[in-house]
Amino acid sequence: MKNWKLAPLALGLIAFSAASGQAGADSMPQLSQDDLQERIAANRDAIQKFASTLQGELMTAMQSGGPTEAIQVCNERAPAIARDISAETGIEIGRTSLKLRNQDNAPDRWERLTLQGFEAQHTAGTPATDLPPRFGVVESDDGDPKFRFMAAIPTGGACLTCHGSDVSGDVKHALERLYPDDQATGFREGDVRGAFTVTQEM
């Protein structure tokens, strides 16, 4: 499960996203370098906290009750951990994907563009573990400018139990019960599974 690794988040590796320069960019508020770096650091911390808390609980559940118990963790704890972090930090955090298990995680416009950007970069040869995060001030679907930040999530070997193409009977049934419209199987190790996504008020 140590495959649950974030793309490198060192400042030097971060590239501004093409998607963040979309229509309306000229009228978007500008951030000072200090403000930008502070936000990047805070968003990165929130993502790391979300990832490590979830990973810890997932591993514990896998060991104590196997994948069907771990499905409960993903189902109940993933959104709860995200809510706790939001309440604590004021940073709205979640996970999203182009192939969804839970429709509650559906991407909005910018998230979809950014996920497509990750996919394109991955297809062009960048390993999913090395995709730099994308961020910027973005006009949200409700019209307000928000600071957005996304980090790609690579598919590790341990993810395949529940997201691979050969999901076992028990796991399959448990998933079907909770997610009748599940699209999040058929992944291979090294694929982009999705992304962590952060939204911050300006």
Ligand code: HEC
């Ligand atoms: C024990 C089964 C299980 C394992 C193992 C597992 N997942 Fe999931 N995953 C789920 C479930 C269940 C959900 C739906 C969570 C929800 O309802 O928000 C989910 C949702 C997700 C989502 C949110 C997007 C969506 O499709 O709704 C991402 C991203 C994700 N998983 C990535 C991973 C990665 C990366 C790994 C490996 C490190 C992994 N998962 C391992 C069961 C699992």
